[in-house]
Amino acid sequence: MNAFEEATTGEQISGPPSQTDFLLDISFRGLAKVCAGFIILVVVLLLWEIGYKAIPAIREYHLGFLTGTTWDVNKQTFGILPEIWGTLYSSILALCIGGFFGITMAIFLTQDFLPARFALVFRTIVELLAAIPSVVYGFWGIYVVIPFVRPIADWLNAELGGIPFFSTTLSGPGMLPAALVLAIMILPTIAAVSQDALRQVPYRIKEAAFGLGATRWETILKVMLPTASTGIFGALVLGFGRALGETMALAMLVGNSNQLSLSLFSPGNTLAALLALNFPEAGEREIPVLMYAALVLLLITLAVNMLGTTIMTLTSTSMRSGK
């Protein structure tokens, strides 16, 4: 074909790369490297900037900042243990709820339970959830979720008040409504990434499982899910990361009260909400303290992501080595 074209047009199509090709190649590679380097630079700059501004607070409060439980601007006493606890607790609760529903949804949408067209509609609806602004979730939480969970919470507290999880009454804002809304907010991320992971499992594997006489559920639970587990785990890590950093909806729903409680109905506080609510009017002496809190939040998210990536690489190599 090429030889024919060359013969008819007299132009040379195939041949060694020209000077321009080389130049293009080199400059593109250079550009890619610069961009990659830039990303790392941004992260380092961010850490440096926040860390630098936090130094006065770190010097003054040391590690006691991480274990203190009061935040009093007037008396200059600061501690963020309730905030750290609230951030992790609400995110873990949200991950349990959102993770379960997200993965179930991914299975439902990829394992031929629905005709392809309906599955597409369904998927789009779930992904639309990601487009709703955080404040709207917050108001929805106040006006819909809290009134909805109140009777359930009151019943659980009355019947099973002895269990630490149900030990207080729900006053309105609290951990449970916050975690429920957070779960819905991270659902699209988890569902979308898990779907991709499940879809990447070669069809032959599924056919082979059926061929060996496995039922549909056996195939899904014992073949599909373990094969896609690395990707699904990645989805959970992403969702958890998003939950840790979520701000406005939580500021509106969590109650912003410095409580350390296992109870699902007790109000709490999170690092992101603390930062968002105190930054706009922070005085000179409060800013380093808030920067310190921001640094702690940043380190928590970094640690979670790094841990997630490590577990992911470990499990994927062990799978590949044929265990």
Place this chain on the structure above:
Amino acid sequence: MKKFGFMVFMLDVTLNLFFTGPVSAEEKLRLTGSGASFPFPLYSAWFKNFSRDHKNANIDYQAKGSGAGVLDFINRTVDFAASDAAMKPEEIAKVQGGVVLLPMTAGKIVLAYNIPGNPKELKLPRDVYPDIFLGKITKWNDPRIQAANPGVKLPDLPITVVRRADSSGTTYVFTNHLSAISPEWKAGPGSGTTVNWPSSDKIVAAPKNDGVTATVKQTPGAIGYIEYAYALGAKVEMAHLQNKEGKFVRPSSESGEAALATAQLPENLIAWVLDPAGEKSYPITTFTWMLFYHHNASPEKAKILREVVEYGITEGQKMSAKMGYIPLPANVVSAVRANVDKIK
């Protein structure tokens, strides 16, 4: 195709910016201000009317909060600011050339409540409501509340206190009032734009006036402090509070005016009405201030600002009562007018 259309649009926007920008700047003087969110509805109505009547000026006001407004003012990123907490002496010292603080309007802080069965006109004595916010009175059918409200059926329900989560002028005024009437509050949480509230799972916090209002409305057994204007808009029940003379007073325009009439304005026009005397006075009222520079960037800007103040204390006062604010008493208006020439 899509990309091409988008580029044309962007080009259009850029061209517009280039060609229309300088022209409008020549015609209009832009003034920016920032600060308190509580008088924002009133101020924005003023500035809208003012800009309509004065074609040469355009005033932009951002309701960032009192503290943020004062910071902007000190950093000279605005032409004027507004604050519910006025300015502290050390803050005033940071502004070179001096500051002109003018009380422009006033408001009330009300205790909004949500009790199932909707009892109207709940009365709260002055030794009771500080204890509610201290977390010492925890049930609505507490004998001390019941004693002040004979005939009202109060439920056996925990009291949920809703407070501001962000730093705010509203909290500043409310905690100052509580400190003035309750020694225990003064020794405990004290006063400030944010304070360390008692630790209790029945004290929750919500951001901004709207957040507190929404949370009170959605929580049976809740009580919270909000600006009267917001409470009026949201149609929540407001408690009648006992004033210095022992009378229970309904939050209203009249009771607010009565309280302001007791105010004595000092030289710098910063007066607090923390616990007003007078039988008809509503106990929690406050002025709110606009902050101006003594020396402005240009005489034209100073002239517009003086006109804004004049508009605010004449026409502006007429609309304040309707919007839930308190019209300034005559002595305050004349004091403001006497000081307006300091804006140069």
